[in-house]
Amino acid sequence: MSSDWPLFEVFIRSRSGLEHKHVGSVHAADARMAIEHARDVYTRRQEGVSLWVVRSADIVASDPEEADALFEPARDKVYRHPTFYAIPEEVKNL
Amino acid sequence: MSAAGAAPQQPEASSRAAHFRYVLRLGDTSLVLGQRLGEWVGHAPALEEDLGLANLALDLIGQARLFLTYAGELEGRGRDEDALAFLRDAPEFTNLTLAEQPNGDFGHTVVRQWLIDCWQLEIYEALLASTDARLAAIAAKALKETRYHHRFSSGWLMRLGDGTDESHARVQRSLDSLWRFTSELFAPDDVDERMRAAGIAPALAEPSSRWSSRVDEDLAAATLVRPAAAPYPWHGRRGVHTEHLSHMLSEMQHLQRTYPGARW
Secondary structure (H helix, E strand, O other): OHHHOOEEEEEEEOOOOOOOEEEEEEEOOOHHHHHHHHHHHHOOOOOOOEEEEEEHHHOOOOOHHHHHHHHHHHOOOHHHOHHHOOOOOOOOOO | OOOOOOOOOOHHHHHHHHHHHHHHHHHHHHHHHHHHHHOOOOOOOOHHHHHHHHHHHHHHHHHHHHHHHHHHHHHOOOOOHHHHHHOOOHHHOOOOHHHHOOOOOHHHHHHHHHHHHHHHHHHHHHHOOOOOHHHHHHHHHHHHHHHHHHHHHHHHHHHHHOOOHHHHHHHHHHHHHHHHHHHHOOOOOHHHHHHHHOOOOOOOHHHHHHHHHHHHHHHHHOOOOOOOOOOOOOOHHHOOOOOHHHHHHHHHHHHHHHOOOOOO
């Protein structure tokens, strides 16, 4: 039965968290059921206070084949990290 | 208050006995329904539903623990939640007859669940105003859980009722066969009357009509037909059960009966 149901990705915002984090997936026939399944499967131990579900098929992912082109060029640009710069003495908080 | 034929005892003692029975009934319905749902573990149609039903079962058994512990204290004979759950025979159980009915198929379990969810929603809601603060506190906790149970069961009722011809026919059949047990849900007896007079329990007329409207609303959404009212009054709450309860209890109580006091 569940193999006929589409897959939904589940995101949870924890009590102290600001953002929803991906935690896994559930099968469900519709969005309402997906929320219920996500609640029943992933929040049994007070993991969160808010749920998002999204059809897995609706997620557009980058192609692993293109990983070199997409992500390699950033490797030698360490100066993009804020830690690369010396912070002037006068600046107390940054 | 028509306790016809009952020997007039000290009013204090008999009202305490009624209080005990009232709380015991709530606990027994939660316990028996929870045990029934537990029978689904490992058998539900999908992994996610397996967990979902187990969650409902655990909520209900949690409610039963609170009610039964309290009932044991009201009774004052030293029986705790375990003694009440595992060492009573079927005629001493006071759950709704509906709760003990076998699971049947998934749709049948959904219909049974939904009917009792709608009942618990009204009873727990009304108990928030009870003069018994402890009972009101248990009801407040249970009400949150029951709102989710109703979301779950009414969702499935709609999905199956308004689903395929096959699913529609099957849940309608389950509804037709389980409906007769609903005559017991809001039929007050001397225990209810006594508790109402003490402000501990609500008058049942209003919860009953609210239950009825909610049921009609959910049935309409599920394209199901409400069966005709069933005249036969069931008496599970007074300890008169269908044959199904004994079978269920023999499994549930087996370990404690065989190894009394066993712990692990």
